[in-house]
Amino acid sequence: MxxxxxxxxxxxxxxxxxxxxxxxxxxxxxxxxxxxxxxxxxxxxxxxxxxxxxxxxxxxxxxxxxxxxxxxxxxxxxxxxxxxxxxxxxxxxxxxxxxxxxxxxxxxxxxxxALAETRLGSARGAERVIFLTLGTGVGGAVIFGGKLLEGKISALELGHVPLSLKGKPCGCGGSGCVETFLGNKYLIASYRSLKKDNEKKLEVKDIYKKALGGEKEALFVWREFSTALGKFLAGMVNVFSPEVIVLGGGVSGAFKIFKPWVFAEIKRQAMWPQVTNLKLVRAKLxxxxxxxxxxxxxxxxxxxxxxx
Ligand SMILES: [Zn+2]
CATH class of the missing domain: 3.30.420.40 (ATPase, nucleotide binding domain)
Known part of the structure; x- marks a missing residue:
């Protein structure tokens, strides 16, 4: 053949x-x-x-x-x-x-x-996977029963699930979306307002490096990020009972610093039997x-x- x-x-x-x-x-x-x-x-x-x-x-x-x-x-x-x-x-x-x-x-x-990571990457072989891309925007996908969960329209707009009643306006036209807590420009804005400075060039990886160096404000930004991400993922865990959560995108470069905090928050918030065998990993392909x-x-x- x-x-x-x-x-x-x-x-x-x-x-x-x-x-x-x-x-x-x-x-x-x-x-x-x-x-x-x-x-x-x-x-x-x-x-x-x-x-x-x-x-x-x-x-x-x-x-x-x-x-x-x-x-x-x-x-x-x-x-x-x-x-x-x-x-x-x-x-x-x-x-x-x-x-x-x-x-x-x-x-x-x-x-x-999400399909690539489930077939060949970090979530290989898993039946239920939550996948998030953390970058300028927050994208997402769900693998359920080993297949992509989708209907007629492609988008499972996980980044636009509201996380707050009185949140910041979001690019989608709504407010308080997950993306307004996790998206890269919101992280930079939050760091700048804490530092009260307007460094011309600032990227998320700089905030990551500063946090690794122990800077108080940078650590605070990642703490807040972790609480928001953890709460959101706890919701996803309660709904879909995933075996693996895979995080990709530029902001996931800071995985090392936020992983333990995010996982702790998921554990605090989600139903415990759902968390027992849960893995939180970075995309690797x-x-x-x-x-x-x-x-x-x-x-x-x-x-x-x-x-x-
Ligand atoms: Zn939105």
Whole structure:
């Protein structure tokens, strides 16, 4: 039988990465594009088609795309991408399928990352996983019964679950969302208000380093962060009873400092039988976006074969 390959596309804010992946999730070839240069839809489509054509020698059975926004996963239809203007209501899967004659699957990027980490990464083999990406925004996904938990619309917007009655306004239009406690700009703002200074360049990793050095204000920021994250995750634990919680994204770089506090908070708040065997880990795959998108395509194709 001919070996099967998949094209996985990780659509990030800065870079779009495409890779040819085999059925076991190994990347055989990859290319990185600057996202800005593919903002135009025809250019994007053209680039993906020419990338697929370059690897004609592989039998590409399916294409998977992890898109940064809200997607109709059944149709591969993009409703909108918050940080990519001009991509409203676009039939991405349909357009590519027509051009290439290959099955195309589109999902939200957090779902794609979660799938990769569950099949090959930190949560390998787990049946129930909560996955959070901690960065500028807070994205999330749930694996339940070994599969992505999703309906018609891709997004399990875990970052926009409200955590406070009188919270700060959030980018989503609501207020008091989890993201307003954990998102990177909120951490920086909170640190600045404590220090009463406005250092021009300040990143979350600087607050992490200062906390490691024992600075009081930086430690306070991570304490607050940990309480909010722990409370939120305790809620997720009570609802989904996960075996593993995986944290990814830039802010998870501070995992070492916040892990014990977050775990202690989960233990305080969640129902104890749910916490007994719970693991809290960092995401570990390097190219989870590419691999997860490819696995998404593979699993969708296999599922449709079973149903046929
Ligand atoms: Zn929100």
């Amino acid at each position: 001919r070996k099967k390959y998949y094209l996985g596309i990780d659509w990030g804010g800065t870079y779009i990465k495409a890779g040819i992946v085999n059925g076991s999730g190994q990347i055989l070839a990859k290319e990185t594009f600057v996202s800005e240069t593919l903002r135009d839809k025809p250019v994007f489509i053209e680039k993906i088609c020419s990338f697929a054509a370059d690897f004609k020698k592989f039998h590409i059975e399916g294409i998977g795309i992890g898109a940064p926004g809200i997607v109709d996963v059944q149709k591969g239809f993009i409703y909108y991408l918050p940080n990519v203007p001009g991509w409203e209501k676009y039939p991405l899967a349909g357009t590519l399928e027509k051009k290439l004659g290959i099955s195309v699957t589109v999902d939200n990027d957090a779902n794609v990352f 390097k190219d989870a976006g590419i691999v997860g998108a490819a696995l998404l395509a593979k699993e969708k194709i296999n599922l449709s074969k079973i149903r046929r």
